[in-house]
Amino acid sequence: MGGRAPATSTRIPVRVRVRTATLLCAAAALAAGAAVPAAVPAAAQTARAPMDPSPVVVVDCFSQAQVRPREYLLACGDGNNRLVRLRWDSWGQRTATATGTDMVNDCTPYCAAGKFRAYPVRVTLSHPRPWPGHPDVQRYTSIRLLYTDTAPPPVSKDVTYKLVY
Known part of the structure; x- marks a missing residue:
């Protein structure tokens, strides 16, 4: 057993x-x-609750994603137009708004000898779209500049540009 x-x-x-x-x-x-x-x-x-979606970015001249940049170069080729002292009021999924100064070279008598002039401006970024080559990242594709005083000649006081970077 x-x-x-x-x-x-x-x-x-x-x-x-x-x-x-x-x-x-x-x-x-x-x-x-x-x-x-x-x-x-x-x-x-x-x-562990679902996180807020990633912020929409603005892409600079060097293909770098920026969120609420203090400065933004508008003239990538020659550097003769730059937004400075940007203070962002909002940065959302559809638009972003800021106030700042547009520093524009007057190129008189030619750009290398020109002087940079300051123009107060209201900036609006809009039209977010997917950023090619960067899945899950949205980038603003439009920038509106509304000059609150005078605009740099020959630009109108309210102008919109496509951001193609």
């Missing part, structure tokens, strides 16, 4: 044993996954 159980004559086919083992593993994995949230403190669970 040793401590051994009697041998049975019934043998379970291999495919049934494999299927049973697979189902048991799957059930164990589901049970373990269901237990994890209960072990997480309530404060940590609220921290």
